[in-house]
Amino acid sequence: MQSTFLAWMFRMPLIKRWALMFCVKPENVAEHSHQVAIVAHLLAVIKNKKFGGNVNADRVATIALYHEASETRYGDIVSPTKYANKEIAREFKKIEYLAEKECLASLPEEFQEIFSDIIVQDNVEIQYKTIVKAADILVAYIKAIDELNHQNPEFAHVKERLELKLNEFKQDMPEVEYFIEIFLKACSATVDKLSQR
Numbered sequence: 697m698q699s700t701f702l703a704w705m706f707r708m709p710l711i712k713r714w715a716l717m718f719c720v721k722p723e724n725v726a727e728h729s730h731q732v733a734i735v736a737h738l739l740a741v742i743k744n745k746k747f748g749g750n751v752n753a754d755r756v757a758t759i760a761l762y763h764e765a766s767e768t769r770y771g772d773i774v775s776p777t778k779y780a781n782k783e784i785a786r787e788f789k790k791i792e793y794l795a796e797k798e799c800l801a802s803l804p805e806e807f808q809e810i811f812s813d814i815i816v817q818d819n820v821e822i823q824y825k826t827i828v829k830a831a832d833i834l835v836a837y838i839k840a841i842d843e844l845n846h847q848n849p850e851f852a853h854v855k856e857r858l859e860l861k862l863n864e865f866k867q868d869m870p871e872v873e874y875f876i877e878i879f880l881k882a883c884s885a886t887v888d889k890l891s892q893r
Contacts, residue, residue: 701802704768711767714839716774717854720846725764725772728835733760736831738879742871743827749871751823758814760828765815766795775857793818830865830872833858838883845884 708726737757743749764772770791778788796816800808813819820828837858843851866873882890 699802699804701799704799704802705762705765707768708764711772713772714774715772716777718848718850720843720848723839725767729761729764731835731838732763732828732831733757735834735875736760736828739827739831739834739869739871739875742874743869746874747870751827756824756827759820759824760831762811762815763817763828763832765799766792766817769795769798826869830862830869833861833865834872834875834880837862838880841884 708729709724711725713723713725713728734757737753737760740749740751740753740756743751744753773788777784779785793816796818800811800815803811813821817825837855840851840855840858844855862872862876866876
């Protein structure tokens with residue numbers, strides 16, 4: 697019997713992010729997940745090398761690649777909708793959990809145990825989930841800055857909201873503050889600026 701797992705995962709490029717907002721540069725879930733994986737891996741490396749951490753950076757990156765797996769089933773729900781109130785947030789979490797379980801069930805049974813604590817977010821170890829969440833926020837913040845740099849005021853409130861979240865992460869995660877100090881500004885650099893030596 698054929699597994700439909702990859703067929704679902706390969707639908708990520710079809711799922712539009714920021715669906716309720718005007719975007720100068722459209723973004724899909726595959727692009728987002730790839731960027732979150734890169735940033736999460738880098739955060740884990742920073743944590744280990746600069747701040748005495750002991751996390752598996754490769755595992756962090758893998759979890760990040762799959763952190764939006766549920767969206768292959770039901771699409772991307774924007775944060776203001778998903779978190780409009782506690783009751784709505786709770787119901788969306790249930791939907792996401794069911795979607796993750798469906799993704800897991802689409803794998804051959806012998807692989808499901810391996811993927812269970814990668815795809816099903818409730819099963820991900822808290823320290824790994826926290827790093828991926830911080831990376832998720834950083835990537836969204838970089839997106840907001842990019843849109844604002846392209847004169848799209850639609851993302852002004854997004855930037856403000858995400859700055860508050862990043863300030864919370866910085867309190868317990870010095871790797872987030874280090875990332876912001878060392879990497880953030882250059883993320884918006886033009887090709888000409890990047891090419892200067």
